[in-house]
Amino acid sequence: MAGDAAPTGVEATGSKRRVRADAQRNIDSLLEAAKAVFATSGVDAPAKEIADLAGVGVGTLYRHFPQRSDLVKAVFQREVDACADAAPALSAAHEPGVALAKWLHRYTEFVATKRGLATALHSGDPAFDALPGYFMQRLGPTLGSLLEAAIASGEIRADISPKDLLYAVANLCMPVSDDGPAYSQRMVALLVDGLRHSAERQQS
Template identity: 80%
Template sequence: MQERRRAVPEKTAPTRADSTGSADQGARERAPRRLRADAQRNVDSLLEAAKTVFGTSGVDAPAKQIADLAGVGVGTLYRHFPQRSDLVKAVFQREVDACADAAPALSAAHEPGEALERWLLRYTEFLATKRGLATALHSGDPAFDALPGYFMQRLGPTLDSLLETATASGEIRAEISAKDLLYAVANLCLPVEGGGVAYSRRMVALLVDGLRYGAGTSPSRS
């Protein structure tokens, strides 16, 4: 009996539509997925809780303490932040972003000199949060190597814009740079015995008074 040969479909090149569809599917698979609203709320609650706990109990505080304050389970904490360094970085970047993002609203609501002062006081609050993260940030862990650059990338241009506007209005002296001022405020906010955020705010207010002194006679910033 003659063997009946089975027909084998020929391989054909993918059509343009097929190729485009595959490419689109690949792009969708590579693109980061946006969190659902409930998941985003959990992340926000965890970051706020972690900021509070790190400020009072340090960065090595138990995960359950953070999760309980956020009102979620420990499993939810680890699902979003598998390593402690992930949580520390997220808290740091969130606070940097909040500080940078405050500048436009302050500029819109206040005169340039006052907007600058209010932003520097907002920056003072950020530095208080940063002290709670200090143990981790200065641990030498490579996970934190990019954070100083992130800090300057976000806050440097923000403060520079506020300074330029305040200087142009004649309210602030001209010979200080954003980098100088960021570090000057940070030095004023170093912990002292019996001091706290209120003490740091008073010191920063004195610094701003110094920036205003002689502003009308200072040369324009280049």
């Protein structure tokens, strides 16, 4: 019967696209939920807590992320990518020194609120071995371009490398106060002020 005919090529393709779009929405929801749960309950939080927050079943979580390490890696990479991708818009909207300071603020938020991820990444699990390289591959060039522009404009001292600054901020985000991320932001703001003050002294 006509009503039982197989879908045409266009209909079949459209169906596949809808399935892929639904799957991507589930993945995005799971990653956002995992980021929130990891920040409050740690990376060993129950899978159901993550799935419930994402609005999906636990089976959907395991279908996309069979191992807990798969989910941790995906959350980490997504956050690194978001941090790296923020740089072009900041550069287009602000003077080089301001763009650098705002990006470092964004990077500080990433580092200061991802302590649960950091614990997992330093656990010795070989599943995470490639992530430090991914971190530098994405954020090193991003910060490098911001630094070069700020140095060329005379707003930032010239004797600091992207790697130095990435690790300096990470060290300033170590938990030493009950103020949490707010404390880290204040310390990084002092660091940026120091870079600017040194540039002014070098020019005088």
